[in-house]
Amino acid sequence: MSYALIVAETRRGIFEERNLDSIGICALLGKETAILLPDGQYSFNEKLVDSIIRVKADEEVFLNPLNMTAIIEKVSEARGRPDLIVFTHSSSGAESAAYAAGLFGFPVITDVSGYDKERGIFFKSYYSDKLFGEFKTTGGATAVLTVRSGSFKEFAAEKAAAPREEVVEGITASDSRTFVEYVEEEKTDIDITKADFLLSVGRGVGNKDEIPAYEELAGLLKAVISGSRPVIDKMWLPKARQVGTSGKTVKPKVYLAMGISGAFQHIAGMKDADCIIAINKDAEAPIFQYAHYGIVADMHKVRDALKGVLKG
Amino acid sequence: MNILVFTKRVPATQEEELRLINDGKDVDFSKLPFKVNDWDNYAVEEAVKIVEKGGGAVTAVSIGNTESDEVLRRAIAMGAKDGFLVEVDQALHDPFARGALIRNFIRKESIPFDVIFTGVQSEDDQFASVGGILAALLKLPYVSMVVGIDSVAKDHMVVRRELEGGLQERVRVTTPCVLSIQSGINEPRYVSIMGIRKASKVERKSFKGIEYDAGKESHIELVKWVYPPKKGGAQMLGGELPDICKKLMEILKEKGVYQ
Numbered sequence: 001m002s003y004a005l006i007v008a009e010t011r012r013g014i015f016e017e018r019n020l021d022s023i024g025i026c027a028l029l030g031k032e033t034a035i036l037l038p039d040g041q042y043s044f045n046e047k048l049v050d051s052i053i054r055v056k057a058d059e060e061v062f063l064n065p066l067n068m069t070a071i072i073e074k075v076s077e078a079r080g081r082p083d084l085i086v087f088t089h090s091s092s093g094a095e096s097a098a099y100a101a102g103l104f105g106f107p108v109i110t111d112v113s114g115y116d117k118e119r120g121i122f123f124k125s126y127y128s129d130k131l132f133g134e135f136k137t138t139g140g141a142t143a144v145l146t147v148r149s150g151s152f153k154e155f156a157a158e159k160a161a162a163p164r165e166e167v168v169e170g171i172t173a174s175d176s177r178t179f180v181e182y183v184e185e186e187k188t189d190i191d192i193t194k195a196d197f198l199l200s201v202g203r204g205v206g207n208k209d210e211i212p213a214y215e216e217l218a219g220l221l222k223a224v225i226s227g228s229r230p231v232i233d234k235m236w237l238p239k240a241r242q243v244g245t246s247g248k249t250v251k252p253k254v255y256l257a258m259g260i261s262g263a264f265q266h267i268a269g270m271k272d273a274d275c276i277i278a279i280n281k282d283a284e285a286p287i288f289q290y291a292h293y294g295i296v297a298d299m300h301k302v303r304d305a306l307k308g309v310l311k312g
Numbered sequence: 313m314n315i316l317v318f319t320k321r322v323p324a325t326q327e328e329e330l331r332l333i334n335d336g337k338d339v340d341f342s343k344l345p346f347k348v349n350d351w352d353n354y355a356v357e358e359a360v361k362i363v364e365k366g367g368g369a370v371t372a373v374s375i376g377n378t379e380s381d382e383v384l385r386r387a388i389a390m391g392a393k394d395g396f397l398v399e400v401d402q403a404l405h406d407p408f409a410r411g412a413l414i415r416n417f418i419r420k421e422s423i424p425f426d427v428i429f430t431g432v433q434s435e436d437d438q439f440a441s442v443g444g445i446l447a448a449l450l451k452l453p454y455v456s457m458v459v460g461i462d463s464v465a466k467d468h469m470v471v472r473r474e475l476e477g478g479l480q481e482r483v484r485v486t487t488p489c490v491l492s493i494q495s496g497i498n499e500p501r502y503v504s505i506m507g508i509r510k511a512s513k514v515e516r517k518s519f520k521g522i523e524y525d526a527g528k529e530s531h532i533e534l535v536k537w538v539y540p541p542k543k544g545g546a547q548m549l550g551g552e553l554p555d556i557c558k559k560l561m562e563i564l565k566e567k568g569v570y571q
Contacts, residue, residue, distance in 0.1 A: 094440045098448075099454050130325055133437070184478075203326060221569075234499075253569050254564060274567065277560065281327060284330075285327075294546030302553065305557045
């Protein structure tokens with residue numbers, strides 16, 4: 001039986017919304033779809049899939065590539081090898097996808113954001129969305145994909161019949177990699193998700209000495225300062241100020257992005273802001289595709305000019 | 313502990329215009345500067361930090377053309393003992409092909425290691441797959457998105473991996489293993505031109521990828537590159553700086569975030 005296997009991503013009991021993109025691409029490909037879930041009760045529209053395969057394993061065991069490959073083997077023994085294995089493009093999804101591809105000798109394409117059905121072509125980002133690569137798999141083996149969130153969910157559609165229920169049991173958790181505990185971010189007094197107006201700085205800021213002048217500008221504008229990954233990685237701003245998938249998802253009234261090129265992981269964290277204003281000296285920066293207003297300019301010059309205006 | 317760390321030379325594309333040539337079969341890199349892949353820089357630093365504390369040696373390996381020697385010199389300047397170049401004429405776009413080449417190289421040359429580090433991804437193709445494929449091909453445990461190494465014991469390590477929204481997961485992994493290092497895990501040391509010059513005197517070994525069946529195990533094909541789909545895009549505010557500032561302030565007032 002030909003089918004697509006979706007590895008659901010759950011995090012502490014929550015069915016992540018980006019699983020809908022995994023379901024969507026399977027619908028777009030016209031595949032019969034089975035979704036794999038760890039132990040627990042998950043709230044989602046079950047009619048979107050043909051089968052639900054419940055794995056008798058805790059979420060932390062399930063989201064471990066060493067165990068996930070064992071689960072996929074069991075599923076393949078029971079119902080035949082899938083044509084397609086789909087993961088979300090996320091920390092756990094990308095980790096298990098690559099490992100599964102390596103172990104089974106399957107082709108893998110990650111961060112897939114488009115599919116051309118007629119040509120059988122998958123689109124994937126290169127150079128932080130400055131280019132896209134058109135890929136196809138060669139040979140007939142099962143393809144492993146990770147899917148970019150927001151790319152395919154509109155293709156997910158309800159099936160005529162309620163999903164069939166299947167169970168996978170007898171998974172022995174690997175002892176070479178084991179879950180110890182979750183580590184929460186340190187609590188801080190600032191919560192950027194509550195701000196109406198964020199002034200966010202990115203890689204373009206160039207060096208740490210420039211940061212205080214942006215903090216001053218944020219103060220004058222009564223905005224809260226935040227940053228993209230490169231600025232946080234360099235410890236120029238604290239982790240609690242990070243906007244993006246590994247940081248915070250924000251929805252301010254205004255998001256003023258200065259020197260942020262717009263890597264997808266950043267966009268995913270701010271695309272729902274009411275108004276996005278991007279300042280970047282690179283006219284081709286991907287962020288201009290998502291912004292409502294764009295300014296092609298040197299961010300430092302705009303900063304200094306704005307400060308001049310505000311200080312009157 | 314002996315650590316094998318992979319480092320890649322990539323084009324610096326931030327703020328650079330990328331131009332497609334030959335009907336999208338190639339990207340014109342002729343005017344672009346090149347640099348070490350950011351993630352690999354963190355991986356090299358992490359490896360060097362571990363051996364500085366607990367002993368052992370770091371070996372840096374790069375897959376690429378002869379110019380990739382520059383990222384090996386850089387790794388040596390940071391503290392790696394050896395630099396190995398596995399030379400390939402053409403870029404291997406399929407991460408599976410790269411993983412398979414590395415496995416073949418490690419096995420054929422009997423490269424010793426306790427742990428392998430890769431960057432989570434490379435800035436160019438962002439596949440984030442080579443580490444996982446390599447681990448599976450070597451039948452070793454794997455952890456990706458590593459943002460902290462809490463402890464290193466004789467037969468295992470305790471590491472933290474990044475999840476979403478500021479959440480991390482602490483895991484215990486037995487060695488030997490493959491870890492993919494996430495950016496921000498440390499503060500990579502500064503590398504001076506003098507340091508690189510000194511590192512140039514350390515002999516780097518060069519190997520021919522063809523000896524390890526480079527490119528033979530490939531499962532996907534890059535048909536061509538295309539420019540990103542246009543989504544409508546922003547309304548651009550042009551003019552001189554004072555005009556831009558005026559328009560910007562008007563928008564902020566209109567949106568009610570500045571009075």
